Amino acid sequence: MSTPTLVTAQGARNITDLPKALLLDFGGVIVASEKPNGWQRVVAEAIVDLAGAAAVPPIDRICADVTAGAVAAGQWRNAMSRPLRPAELAQTTFVMDFIAADWTESQRSAISPHVAAISYRVSTAKERRTLRPGIRELLGFCRENGIPVAIVSNALSGQVHRDFLAEEGLSDAFSAEIYSDEAGVRKPNPDFMLMGCEAVNMPPEDCWYVGDHLDRDVLCGTRAGIGRNVLMPSPHAATHPEVFGIEADLITDTPASLLDLMKEISDDLR
Incomplete structure (x- = not known):
C-alpha cells in the first residue's frame, strides 16, 4: 500500500485535481469536541424535568444509568465498525434499553414519549463543540x-448538529446534511456514504470524504468507492478499534491544512 500523504501548509505535490464534491464528517472535522465533567447529571436533571420527579428513579440512579448506557452504546458502536452494512442504533433503543432497561414499567412508560428530547439532551450535554480551525474558510473556498x-455523519441526534450549524450561520454552506439517526444506517455502511454522493449529484469516484477515524470514516469511504479518503484526526478523540488493510489517501491535521492543499491545486490548474 502507498504511504498516505501528510498535508502541511505547503500542500502535497502528488495531488493534482480538486474534488468535484466534498463530503464531510461532522464531529472531528467541522467541530472539535470535549466531554465536560458532570454531563450525566445534566441529562438526569433533564429527564426529571421532562417526566416529573415522582415518575422516574432517584436522580443518582438516573445518573448511573445514563453513564452505563453511554458506555454500552459506545461499545456497541465500536462493534458496528466491523459489519458491512450496519444499521444505526435507534433513539428508542438507546433510551429505553441502554439507559432505562431496569426501570419499572411505569418509569419506562413515563419517559417513552420523551425519547427524542432525551437523546437531544444527551448529545448536547455530552460534548462541548467548537468549530475547527479553517472550516469557515474551507467552506468559503468550496462555494467560490x-x-x-x-455532511455525512453518524449521530445520536442529527438535530443537535443542524442547530449548531444554524447558530454558527453555516447551514447554507451545505448542499445536504445527512445524519445516521435520520437515515437509519451508520458508517461504515457504504450505502450511507452513497446517500451523500447522491445529495451532491456526483459519482463516488469524483468525491473526497473527510473524516476523523479509520474504522468509521476511511473504511466507509473505501467501501463506497470514494475518490480520495482524507483522515483528519481530531484532538480529544475517543480511541476506536484498529482496522487492518485500510489506509487513508491523505492525512491532514485541520481544515486549514486541507484548504492550503486545495488552494495549491487550484493555483496549479490555472
Missing part, C-alpha cells in the same frame, strides 16, 4: 469554486 459540500 463551485464544489458542493455535504
Whole structure:
C-alpha cells in the first residue's frame, strides 16, 4: 500500500485535481469536541424535568444509568465498525434499553414519549463543540469554486448538529446534511456514504470524504468507492478499534491544512 500523504501548509505535490464534491464528517472535522465533567447529571436533571420527579428513579440512579448506557452504546458502536452494512442504533433503543432497561414499567412508560428530547439532551450535554480551525474558510473556498459540500455523519441526534450549524450561520454552506439517526444506517455502511454522493449529484469516484477515524470514516469511504479518503484526526478523540488493510489517501491535521492543499491545486490548474 502507498504511504498516505501528510498535508502541511505547503500542500502535497502528488495531488493534482480538486474534488468535484466534498463530503464531510461532522464531529472531528467541522467541530472539535470535549466531554465536560458532570454531563450525566445534566441529562438526569433533564429527564426529571421532562417526566416529573415522582415518575422516574432517584436522580443518582438516573445518573448511573445514563453513564452505563453511554458506555454500552459506545461499545456497541465500536462493534458496528466491523459489519458491512450496519444499521444505526435507534433513539428508542438507546433510551429505553441502554439507559432505562431496569426501570419499572411505569418509569419506562413515563419517559417513552420523551425519547427524542432525551437523546437531544444527551448529545448536547455530552460534548462541548467548537468549530475547527479553517472550516469557515474551507467552506468559503468550496462555494467560490463551485464544489458542493455535504455532511455525512453518524449521530445520536442529527438535530443537535443542524442547530449548531444554524447558530454558527453555516447551514447554507451545505448542499445536504445527512445524519445516521435520520437515515437509519451508520458508517461504515457504504450505502450511507452513497446517500451523500447522491445529495451532491456526483459519482463516488469524483468525491473526497473527510473524516476523523479509520474504522468509521476511511473504511466507509473505501467501501463506497470514494475518490480520495482524507483522515483528519481530531484532538480529544475517543480511541476506536484498529482496522487492518485500510489506509487513508491523505492525512491532514485541520481544515486549514486541507484548504492550503486545495488552494495549491487550484493555483496549479490555472
